Amino acid sequence: MRKIYFLLVLVGLSASAQIVNIPDANFKNKLLVIGVDTNNDNEIQESEASAVTFMDVTGSNISSLEGISAFTGLTQLICQGNNLTTLDVGGLMNMELLLCSGNDLVTLDISNTNIKELYCESNALTSLTLSDSIRDLFCAGNQLSTLDLNHDFGYCWISNNPLVGDYIISASNLVKVSNTDISSAIVSNPTGSIIPDIEFSNNPQLVSLDLSGVHNLNGDTKIQNNPLLQYLNLKNGCPETASGGWAQLYLSLLPSLEFICGDDFDLANIMSLPIGSNPVISSYCGFTPGGDYNTVTGTVRLDASGNGCDADDAVVPQLAVKINSGAVERGKTFTNMQGGYTSYSVFSNPGGYNTILTPLFENLYYSATPATYTTSFIGYGNSATADFCIAPNGVHPDLEITLIPITVARPGFDATYKINYRNKGTETQSGTVSLAFEDDILDFVSANPTTDSQAANTLSWNFSNLAPFESREITLTLNVNSPLETPAVNIGDVLDFTAAVSAGTDETPADNTFEFDHVVVGSFDPNDKAVSRESIGIAQLGDYLYYTVRFQNTGNFYAENVVVKDMLSANLDLTTLQMVSASHPYRATLTNTNKLEFFFEGINLPAVGDDEPGSHGYVTFKIKPKSNLVVGNTIANDASIYFDFNAPIVTNTVTTTVTALGNPEVAANDFVVYPNPAKHTISIQAHTSIESVAIYNTLGQLVKTANRQTTIDISGLSPGSYFLQLVSSKGKTTKKMIKI
Known part of the structure; x- marks a missing residue:
């Protein structure tokens, strides 16, 4: 009898060991109801628990899921709408989906799992630790102040959490971040899949939002009621659809928005939106193209x-x-x-x-x-x-010289110039550089390097061993006569310069001499544009025009990046464009839409108050007019200068007019046009009799003529810039006039 009794005790202990301890009666009852108790003994054996792969105990008034660790075969657990304050799913390595929304959870750690989808909305979570395998996260409506989002999400819905700080979010299906306290967010879509929706709304601390890593949208992008948002980046294809169309973009209640960055091909769409504020909209917050490349x-x-x-x-x-x-x-x-x-x-x-x-x-x-x-x-x-x-390809001696105005010329002030000479041939060269100027109205101040010889109106420098493709520069300063000196220099006068380089035989001697007409100005904007010639004859259509764009950081902090954009005139031959000189390292591109861009990346241009000499920069290029231009055609150009994320500064417009062959040019200071700007009439003062006046608009269209008149009625002209072609018995010249 003792042996039989001992055997019964062992059997009883074995059966008891297989029963899962489930203290919460509501949890146990739910398991019985959904059929986990397959042997109908009103208990849950470990063998029964481990066989379960899907469990839904929604809304069952459960306070504890103790015993869930025995359900090792679970792939999906749905326990939403209960009274859970804790939940331990660690070690359930087969689980891929956990839906525990609508409980009272304070902390949740799924790091020791392979969970891919987590739905934990509407809890009281202050701490959430995610698994490395997480792909879809829905945790809106909690108390999370921080969250590790360094994962490749499909869905990422984290709204209605007191999240603070800066976040990088990688998602491929959906991003919703609303009613948080985040400061900045960068969103990317590395998989390139279609994202149906993006929303960043009602975030009172959000200052910066970068969606440049997102493209292939297929739904709504809502960025609304973010009162501190200053910077929005929509570059690189956002918000375009996968088919190349335009997704729905809602921008509203963004009173602090200062800058929107977008691709060139999207700027018109962005500008058409009823944003409500007046931000700068530009493509220059990054220097790579939009979309795929x-x-x-x-x-x-x-x-x-x-x-x-x-x-x-x-x-x-x-x-x-x-x-x-x-x-x-x-x-x-x-x-x-x-x-x-x-x-x-x-x-x-x-x-x-x-x-x-x-x-x-x-x-x-x-x-x-x-x-x-x-x-x-x-x-x-x-x-x-x-x-x-x-x-x-053989022996080709060839030098070129250019005179670059580094500053404007103002009566009574110093003007700075650079002489740039370059060896564009195949042989190392030695020779001489010279500059002829009007010595009676200009006084030589200094030069670097110093001159080797100096005559009344000519400065000369010797050079040696100038290698092929090598450029060298000479910087010089001249003082311009004031209106009180004799001869006087006044606004509108033209300073004539001729720079030359020589070293014996040269295959293209035409560019060994450079003539430059520098118009004298009064008050000036340090961000401006200059052109080498204000008028050319038909015979000069094969010659280069030289353009210089000057810029200065007049702000109170250094400019990290500067971009110069020049939409070249349709009257210029794009195939002839050549770079000449620049103040700083740059990258230049030209597209066949005549957009010429100079990217000064990382220039860190000092502010004028910190380093006035260092706050300046420039770029010079040359390009030929089209060969089919006719007399009266004008070549008008300006440039836009972008300092970091500020609105572009648009320079003055420079114009070169094509004049008739054989008509002699007279000095521009032989004629004075006043007042300028003018509203009703202009008067012309000349040292000779006026024969005719022709007024052209900036498109080169003749809009008014006058014969032998020194007072002309312009009240019928529209406000804007015009060009006066003045003809006298001595010859002719062109003057610019502004109608107000």
Whole structure:
């Protein structure tokens, strides 16, 4: 009998060990109801628990899920709408979905799980630790002040939490961040999948929102009632749809919004929105193109010794590299002073034509190896390196000189200029640089380097060993006579300069001399534009015009980035564009929409109050007029200068007028037009008799003529800029007039 009794005790202990301890009666009853008790003994054995893969105990008045750890086979647990204050699902490694919304949870840790979908809305969570596998997060309506969002989410809904600080959110399906105290957010969509909705609303502390990593939208983007939001980045394809259309974008109740960044192709849509405030809307908050693209970088070097290029060979700065997609030219990029270039391309195979890069030479003195480079990208996000090695085609001596106005010329003040001379041939050169100026109205102050010789109206410098593609500069300062000196200099007068470079034989001697007409001004904006000639004859249509854009940081903090954008006149030949000089390192691009851009990335230009001399910058380029222009045509241009996230500063408009062949030009200061600006009439004072006056608008259209009149009624003209072509017995000239 003792042996039988002992056996019964062992059997009883074994059966008891298999029963899961579930103290909460409501939890246990729910398990019985949903059929977990498969042997109908009103208990839950471990074998029964481990066999369960799906559990839904919604709204069952459960206060504790103690015993859930025995359900090791669970893949989905739904326990919403109960009275849970704690929940431990650690170790349930098969679980992929947890829905525990509408409880009283204060803390939740799912780090020791493989949960991918978590729904924990409407709890009292102050602490939430996520699993590495998390993909979809719905935790709105809690008390979270901080949350680790360093995950690749599909859905991310974290609204109605007192979250503070800065967040980076990566999501591919949905992002909703409303009624929080976050300061900034950066959202990205690395998978490229379609995001149906984005919402950032009612965030009282949100200052900065960057959606530049988001594209392929297919629903609404709502950014509303964020009273402190100052910066909004919609660049790189947001808010475009996957089909290339325009998603619904709602911007409202954003009284502090100062800057919206978007792609060029989206700016018009953004500007059409009823934003309510008046932010700056620009594409210059980043320097990569919008949407999908590929990148090609490279360096151009000179093979002077004929043995191929290596790292010891000299680089080739300011060389144009043409960008084609198939047979279509898309624009140009230019090498920087280190010989490097960058090309961003939206073309790929099979998504479109491959990109073809070709170095361009102003003269056929050199050839490149390879002659072209063709990308072989599949899709986007690719990068490649395409270096070019150039070698001379024979012996070609060729120098070029340019005079650059670094400052404006004002009566009684100093004016600063740079002489830039460059070897664009194949041979090292030595020679002389000279500058002729009007000594009676200009006084020489200083030069760096110092002059080697000086005559009454001519300064000269000697140079030696100027290598191919090398540029050198001479900086000089001249003082302009005031109106009280003799001869007097007044506003509107023109200062005539001739710079020259010589070194013996030269294949293109025309650019060994540079004539520059510098118009004297009064009060001035330090951000301006100048052109080398205000008038040209038909015979000069094959000559270059030289443009200089000057800029100065007149703010109270350094400018990290500066961009100069120049929408070139339709009367200029884009194929002839060449870089000349710049004050700082830059990257330049030209697109076939005549948009020329200079990117001074990381320039850190000092504020005028911190470093007045260092607060200035400039860029100079040259380009030819179109050969089919006729007399009376004008070439008008201005530039837009962007300092970081500020509104662009638009420069003055400079104009070059095509004049008749054979008519002699007279000095502009032989004529005085006053008042200027004028509202009703203008008067003309001249040292000779006036024969005729022709008034042109900025499009080159003739709008009014007058014969032998010194007072002209302009009241019928629309306000704006005009050009007066004045003809006398001595010749003719052109003056600018502003009608107010």
